[in-house]
Amino acid sequence: MINVGHLATMLPGGRVVRREDGTVVVPPVTRRRLPVQRRWHTARIAAWQLGILVCLIAYWEVGVRVGFIDGFFWSQPSQVWTSLVTFVGEGDALVDTWFTFRATLLGFAVGTTVGALIGLSFWWSRNYATIVQPYLVCFEAMPKLALAPLVVLVFGMGLSSKVAMGVALTMVVTTLTCFAGVKAVDSDQERLFYSLGAHRIQVFNKLVLPSVLPWIISVLRINIGLALTGTIVGEFISSQHGLGRLILYAGEVYDIALIWVGVLVLSVLSIALYVIVGQLERWLIKGVAHGAATGAAR
Amino acid sequence: MARLTARWGRSAAADSATLGAVSGIGTLFAAMGETRGCERRKETRMADTLGDVPPPSKIHLKQVSQIFETPGQPEVLALDRIDIDIAPGRFVSLIGPSGCGKSTIFNVIAGLLAPSEGSVEIDGEDVTGYIGLVGYMLQKDLLLPWRTVLDNVILGMEIRGVPVRQARERARPYLERYGLAGFERQYPPALSGGMRQRAALLRTLLCDTEVILLDEPFGALDAQTRSAMQEWLLRLWEDFGRTVIFVTHDVEEAVYLSDEIYVLSPRPGRVRAHLEVPLARPRPRSIVTTDVFARLREHCVELLGPAPTDLPADVAA
Numbered sequence: 001m002i003n004v005g006h007l008a009t010m011l012p013g014g015r016v017v018r019r020e021d022g023t024v025v026v027p028p029v030t031r032r033r034l035p036v037q038r039r040w041h042t043a044r045i046a047a048w049q050l051g052i053l054v055c056l057i058a059y060w061e062v063g064v065r066v067g068f069i070d071g072f073f074w075s076q077p078s079q080v081w082t083s084l085v086t087f088v089g090e091g092d093a094l095v096d097t098w099f100t101f102r103a104t105l106l107g108f109a110v111g112t113t114v115g116a117l118i119g120l121s122f123w124w125s126r127n128y129a130t131i132v133q134p135y136l137v138c139f140e141a142m143p144k145l146a147l148a149p150l151v152v153l154v155f156g157m158g159l160s161s162k163v164a165m166g167v168a169l170t171m172v173v174t175t176l177t178c179f180a181g182v183k184a185v186d187s188d189q190e191r192l193f194y195s196l197g198a199h200r201i202q203v204f205n206k207l208v209l210p211s212v213l214p215w216i217i218s219v220l221r222i223n224i225g226l227a228l229t230g231t232i233v234g235e236f237i238s239s240q241h242g243l244g245r246l247i248l249y250a251g252e253v254y255d256i257a258l259i260w261v262g263v264l265v266l267s268v269l270s271i272a273l274y275v276i277v278g279q280l281e282r283w284l285i286k287g288v289a290h291g292a293a294t295g296a297a298r
Numbered sequence: 299m300a301r302l303t304a305r306w307g308r309s310a311a312a313d314s315a316t317l318g319a320v321s322g323i324g325t326l327f328a329a330m331g332e333t334r335g336c337e338r339r340k341e342t343r344m345a346d347t348l349g350d351v352p353p354p355s356k357i358h359l360k361q362v363s364q365i366f367e368t369p370g371q372p373e374v375l376a377l378d379r380i381d382i383d384i385a386p387g388r389f390v391s392l393i394g395p396s397g398c399g400k401s402t403i404f405n406v407i408a409g410l411l412a413p414s415e416g417s418v419e420i421d422g423e424d425v426t427g428y429i430g431l432v433g434y435m436l437q438k439d440l441l442l443p444w445r446t447v448l449d450n451v452i453l454g455m456e457i458r459g460v461p462v463r464q465a466r467e468r469a470r471p472y473l474e475r476y477g478l479a480g481f482e483r484q485y486p487p488a489l490s491g492g493m494r495q496r497a498a499l500l501r502t503l504l505c506d507t508e509v510i511l512l513d514e515p516f517g518a519l520d521a522q523t524r525s526a527m528q529e530w531l532l533r534l535w536e537d538f539g540r541t542v543i544f545v546t547h548d549v550e551e552a553v554y555l556s557d558e559i560y561v562l563s564p565r566p567g568r569v570r571a572h573l574e575v576p577l578a579r580p581r582p583r584s585i586v587t588t589d590v591f592a593r594l595r596e597h598c599v600e601l602l603g604p605a606p607t608d609l610p611a612d613v614a615a
């Protein structure tokens with residue numbers, strides 16, 4: 001052992017130090033105040049955000065013109081703008097966006113509903129749940145995008161294969177989440193219901209459904225993103241419409257500006273979808289609060 | 299027997315007071331008069347005054363034993379031939395150290411747990427394993443957070459099939475009378491602990507079961523709220539005239555509230571003693587300072603023995 005001297009040694013930062021005789025000393029705190037962050041006004045924050053965006057675009061445009069960014073691979077903002085105007089002006093935009101939008105929403109709705117129903121059905125029989133569970137876990141572990149070529153073969157080039165991809169991606173996540181919600185239903189509350197003489201269907205309607213609803217709500221946002229991904233991949237494989245097909249086509253003909261247009265429109269679509277889901281969430285949460293009024297009437 | 303007649307006299311007097319109040323409180327008690335429970339209680343009382351026969355038992359646990367079997371672990375004998383017989387309209391407390399099986403007894407009575415041996419009789423009928431026959435207030439208040447207080451209180455009625463509107467109509471005056479006025483539309487998280495217990499208890503009472511099981515309902519409350527809630531509970535019990543079985547580990551609470559006390563032994567739960575509480579009602583708070591009260595409380599504390607947690611296991615052995 002190295003002798004560190006008689007006095008207590010204090011480590012930098014005032015951490016606990018052991019004295020020679022083995023006692024532990026807690027050093028006093030140096031005088032300081034609670035750190036407080038000053039928040040900026042929203043307008044100032046927005047100005048910064050906008051400024052950064054403008055700078056990035058300007059840097060890109062100037063970079064291509066001056067020559068230190070390769071315009072062949074990266075295209076440039078002015079060209080993207082021209083492509084966008086043509087794309088929107090010639091009316092393809094509406095058809096493609098509508099196709100992708102519809103497929104995504106359908107995949108989302110079907111996948112979430114069926115997934116939630118399967119998850120909720122596990123409440124009714126523990127044996128059935130135990131039997132089915134390993135299959136679910138296996139399917140969840142499988143990279144479902146790898147199935148896309150098969151899905152397109154089975155469901156064809158049209159809308160249904162895109163919807164099927166969305167369902168494949170969203171359903172099992174929803175089922176597993178719902179099942180977790182079902183398992184988390186307060187067993188004491190269940191006992192309370194039974195002590196009041198409830199039937200199973202009453203416990204399901206008045207307790208299990210409202211308890212699992214927050215779990216379903218939590219999975220909605222994830223699902224809309226997954227459904228969009230499924231649709232795009234389906235369109236990549238084979239399709240006549242859709243933003244995914246547009247991007248694929250643009251890549252094949254080296255029209256980089258058009259790729260950017262596709263990505264841009266896709267982002268806007270994605271934001272719109274999130275807004276819709278946000279609305280759905282709000283509506284469902286209200287359903288939880290009003291559950292007593294409506295659910296009881298049944 | 300004299301004690302018994304005195305008790306029945308009391309409860310008859312309380313009932314006539316209740317009947318007198320009908321005009322005052324209006325529909326409130328008229329609604330209660332319809333319940334089967336009231337009818338039956340009146341009949342039994344008639345029989346009692348005619349011939350001096352002992353009152354029939356409302357609820358009878360016959361030699362109930364409970365063994366818990368968990369795979370990979372030794373069996374646990376939680377209840378050992380518990381025999382408890384309670385007359386209608388009584389307020390009975392079960393006291394015993396934590397883990398002695400008080401909640402298990404309630405689960406058996408409520409039909410949530412099939413006893414390994416023995417049976418439960420209500421009004422002389424074997425009802426072992428039937429649910430919904432008694433009101434059971436579990437240790438936690440278990441109010442549903444997505445329902446308003448009013449809708450929580452009507453849950454029991456709703457489950458029995460009372461249409462929601464009627465159930466709400468019936469519950470509203472009770473909320474007002476029993477200290478929840480103005481909270482009907484609130485959600486449970488907005489309520490204080492005492493308020494939540496009131497709501498949970500009203501939910502139990504409004505099911506019109508004749509036997510009510512209360513599992514440490516005031517265990518989590520601070521002393522002041524607790525004593526207010528005790529008064530409130532006594533008022534409710536006197537108004538509703540139900541048979542109450544009350545679990546607590548607070549001896550003073552048990553003595554103050556009850557007609558009878560069952561003292562249970564540590565695991566395995568056995569009935570160690572069955573005591574009458576010879577205190578007249580209504581009981582003022584000051585009754586806790588009287589000799590009778592103090593002696594009874596001491597007696598109960600003695601019966602309970604030292605709390606096992608006071609000493610480390612090896613020292614105790």
Ligand SMILES: Nc1ncnc2c1ncn2[C@@H]1O[C@H](COP(=O)(O)OP(=O)(O)O)[C@@H](O)[C@H]1O
Nearest residue numbers: 366374376395396397398399400401402403565
């Ligand atoms: N489901 C169960 N499985 C195994 N043991 C149990 C179970 N429920 C209760 N017990 C045991 O039975 C005993 C009595 O429990 P409980 O009735 O909750 O006691 P109390 O309510 O008097 O505190 C405890 O020792 C507990 O460990």
Ligand SMILES: [Mg+2]
Nearest residue numbers: 400401437513
């Ligand atoms: Mg308990």
